[in-house]
Amino acid sequence: MTRANGSSRLLVRDIAQLVTPSGTLSPLRGRSLGDVEVLEDAYVLCEDGLVSAVGRMRELRELGGDIEGLDARGMCAIPGLVDCHTHACFGGDRVEEFSLRAAGASYEELHAAGGGILSTVRATREAGREGLREAVRRHRGWMLAAGTTTFEAKSGYGLDRETEIASLEAIRAGGGIPTFLGAHTVPPEFDDADEYVDFLLAEVLPAAAGVAEAADVFVERGAFDVAQARRYLEACREAGLAPRLHGDQFTELGAISLAVEIGARSVDHLEATGEVGIGALSASDVVGVLLPASALFLDRPMPQARSMVEAGVAIALATDFNPGSAFCESLPVVCALACTQLHLSPEEALSACTVNAAHVLGRADRAGRLAAGYAADLVLLDAPDWRYLAYHLAGPVVAAVVQGGQVAWRR
Ligand code: NIG
Ligand code: FE
Numbered sequence: 001m002t003r004a005n006g007s008s009r010l011l012v013r014d015i016a017q018l019v020t021p022s023g024t025l026s027p028l029r030g031r032s033l034g035d036v037e038v039l040e041d042a043y044v045l046c047e048d049g050l051v052s053a054v055g056r057m058r059e060l061r062e063l064g065g066d067i068e069g070l071d072a073r074g075m076c077a078i079p080g081l082v083d084c085h086t087h088a089c090f091g092g093d094r095v096e097e098f099s100l101r102a103a104g105a106s107y108e109e110l111h112a113a114g115g116g117i118l119s120t121v122r123a124t125r126e127a128g129r130e131g132l133r134e135a136v137r138r139h140r141g142w143m144l145a146a147g148t149t150t151f152e153a154k155s156g157y158g159l160d161r162e163t164e165i166a167s168l169e170a171i172r173a174g175g176g177i178p179t180f181l182g183a184h185t186v187p188p189e190f191d192d193a194d195e196y197v198d199f200l201l202a203e204v205l206p207a208a209a210g211v212a213e214a215a216d217v218f219v220e221r222g223a224f225d226v227a228q229a230r231r232y233l234e235a236c237r238e239a240g241l242a243p244r245l246h247g248d249q250f251t252e253l254g255a256i257s258l259a260v261e262i263g264a265r266s267v268d269h270l271e272a273t274g275e276v277g278i279g280a281l282s283a284s285d286v287v288g289v290l291l292p293a294s295a296l297f298l299d300r301p302m303p304q305a306r307s308m309v310e311a312g313v314a315i316a317l318a319t320d321f322n323p324g325s326a327f328c329e330s331l332p333v334v335c336a337l338a339c340t341q342l343h344l345s346p347e348e349a350l351s352a353c354t355v356n357a358a359h360v361l362g363r364a365d366r367a368g369r370l371a372a373g374y375a376a377d378l379v380l381l382d383a384p385d386w387r388y389l390a391y392h393l394a395g396p397v398v399a400a401v402v403q404g405g406q407v408a409w410r411r
Contacts, residue, residue: 014041029313029315050376091120091131152179178212256277
């Protein structure tokens with residue numbers, strides 16, 4: 001409710017179980033990844049967009065003045081989910097390719113034949129500025145309905161100056177946190193990857209750095225090698241963007257060593273990462289972002305998540321939402337995959353897509369926890385136990401989403 005002085009208060013009351021990752025350090029790793037606090041019969045008080053208090057109903061003090069109430073009887077509350085890796089700005093779809101893959105074609109073959117990412121590049125260039133804004137709005141609506149209140153999205157389907165910048169601006173306008181993924185693949189106008197990186201750094205980065213917060217590169221055969229990725233990320237870091245990488249999706253080409261060397265925020269995918277890579281990551285501050293929906297969608301091996309957690313790697317979970325390798329915007333589905341395929345506990349999965357994901361986005365002080373001073377972003381689950389988040393595979397578990405202290409979505 002907005003009061004005469006413009007301030008607003010919302011009391012979410014009678015919550016059956018409220019759960020939040022504990023502690024104040026991030027990212028959480030090792031044993032502490034599974035440390036969550038569960039409060040039974042709880043409330044959350046939101047004031048002016050922030051959580052001002054969390055506690056048990058029986059400890060709730062008398063609240064005077066105008067206040068809106070949200071009855072959460074029979075429901076559980078978790079922090080608003082944080083999706084730290086999406087490609088939510090794209091034109092067209094890849095449903096044709098999906099059918100071809102179902103009939104046996106491989107993702108890499110389709111990419112090498114000029115389909116895959118490049119077919120989305122063609123559709124994205126044709127979409128125009130308004131088309132891209134509309135696409136982000138639509139995808140953001142899907143994410144919100146799945147409980148995501150903070151999301152990152154990458155460019156990388158423009159690969160020319162105009163469309164890369166239009167993509168980053170559309171993401172910003174749609175409430176997302178933009179990442180410059182100019183180095184996603186080499187577009188047809190360029191003969192080789194080095195020439196294309198020269199173009200990106202000279203012609204696109206100066207404008208991209210004014211809109212994006214981070215930069216990302218796809219290190220893979222047929223995309224960019226480590227030397228090209230280093231040159232791109234060092235220049236992006238100079239321009240003020242936080243470095244991130246797509247690495248070890250199909251092959252271990254050295255993305256982890258590069259991530260550690262340049263102090264990247266994260267290295268994402270890691271389906272092909274073995275013991276040596278896990279060792280290097282565990283001794284670093286780089287977060288390993290795991291994308292099990294992408295491994296499932298492409299029928300690839302899952303990353304060695306359990307070994308990573310045991311070794312002390314700081315991991316996060318994300319959807320990788322995109323039209324080709326992971327047409328899935330749901331972090332609850334990702335949590336289900338994390339528990340069934342990656343052998344994480346529901347507690348570990350929750351921390352990985354809240355507080356640790358917020359750390360990857362440089363927002364660990366604001367997002368990913370239900371505690372005083374954090375953004376008033378929370379999800380009400382229509383479930384008697386919060387672990388239904390991961391347990392009810394693709395079920396209608398999200399009942400309502402509060403964002404910035406306002407009810408933003410309701411089933
Ligand atoms: O993270 N691996 C590279 N990029 C995306 C896929 C993009 C696409 O297929 O359109 C990913 O999986
Ligand atoms: Fe990705």
